[in-house]
Amino acid sequence: MTLLVHDVTLTYPDGEGRLTALDAVGLEVPAGTLTAVIGPSGSGKSSLLAVAATLVTPDRGRVVVAGEDTTRLRPAEKSVLRREKIGIVFQQPNLPASLTAAEQLQVMAHLAGRPAKGARRRALELLDAVGLADQADRRPHQLSGGQRQRVNIARALMNEPAVLLVDEPTSALDHERGAAVLDLLVTLTRERSTATVLVTHDHAHLDRVDRTVTMSDGRLTGGRAGAPAGAVPGTRGGAGGAQRGGGAAARAEGAR
Ligand SMILES: Nc1ncnc2c1ncn2[C@@H]1O[C@H](COP(=O)(O)OP(=O)(O)OP(=O)(O)O)[C@@H](O)[C@H]1O
Numbered sequence: 001m002t003l004l005v006h007d008v009t010l011t012y013p014d015g016e017g018r019l020t021a022l023d024a025v026g027l028e029v030p031a032g033t034l035t036a037v038i039g040p041s042g043s044g045k046s047s048l049l050a051v052a053a054t055l056v057t058p059d060r061g062r063v064v065v066a067g068e069d070t071t072r073l074r075p076a077e078k079s080v081l082r083r084e085k086i087g088i089v090f091q092q093p094n095l096p097a098s099l100t101a102a103e104q105l106q107v108m109a110h111l112a113g114r115p116a117k118g119a120r121r122r123a124l125e126l127l128d129a130v131g132l133a134d135q136a137d138r139r140p141h142q143l144s145g146g147q148r149q150r151v152n153i154a155r156a157l158m159n160e161p162a163v164l165l166v167d168e169p170t171s172a173l174d175h176e177r178g179a180a181v182l183d184l185l186v187t188l189t190r191e192r193s194t195a196t197v198l199v200t201h202d203h204a205h206l207d208r209v210d211r212t213v214t215m216s217d218g219r220l221t222g223g224r225a226g227a228p229a230g231a232v233p234g235t236r237g238g239a240g241g242a243q244r245g246g247g248a249a250a251r252a253e254g255a256r
């Protein structure tokens with residue numbers, strides 16, 4: 001299992017007591033599949049991503065990334081693991097204004113200590129994969145919101161992460177561009193074999209994903225299967241396909 005969140009409880013200080021943001025949450029995401037997380041505001045979706053990203057240490061439970069139990073790692077080891085194994089896409093692309101699209105990606109290779117040689121070629125290949133081959137030398141202010149979000153996604157993939165965590169990538173986009181970004185994430189997940197978790201408020205296109213789980217008051221409540229697993233790599237998930245039984249792609253452990 002490429003991403004395993006096991007029995008995780010996370011609390012935050014809250015006045016005299018503590019607020020339970022995640023309550024015994026479990027989630028398994030195999031490589032090459034995309035799990036969507038939906039649920040009301042404040043239900044714990046971003047907290048789940050933060051724990052899976054090893055940015056926040058849970059009170060209890062384990063997060064295993066590409067076979068490595070992150071619970072035991074020291075902070076410096078976690079940041080190495082994050083750079084090498086985890087791609088993170090936040091809601092608002094935070095792209096340095098002075099860098100071109102290609103440079104935004106090359107910086108990621110540099111930060112991970114990878115040789116500069118080859119980084120430019122990889123950056124261009126990824127920009128091509130997200131449909132921005134002709135925008136490589138443009139700076140963020142010269143790109144549309146949808147194009148910036150694509151750079152953001154390409155940047156997260158630069159170091160070939162095993163796990164891709166995406167928080168609300170389409171909320172700033174109109175319906176059509178939102179659908180295109182979701183299609184892109186499904187395709188990249190298959191092609192690059194990432195274990196992808198997507199937090200979204202947009203319920204319109206969830207038939208394209210492998211699995212949808214719902215957060216509610218810090219608990220993960222089951223889920224429903226989306227489209228067929230898209231067994232052919234590189235193809236879209238296919239719309240409105242047969243419902244699959246539980247556990248076919250990603251299994252939600254919650255709601256016990
Ligand atoms: N750093 C923090 N300190 C204290 N409480 C926090 C912190 N971050 C989140 N919370 C609380 O934890 C709960 C879950 O928050 P979280 O951000 O995970 O929700 P969410 O489902 O992502 O919501 P939204 O859809 O609005 O982004 C909320 O009650 C929130 O107020």
Ligand SMILES: [Mg+2]
Nearest residue numbers: 045046047167
């Ligand atoms: Mg959130």
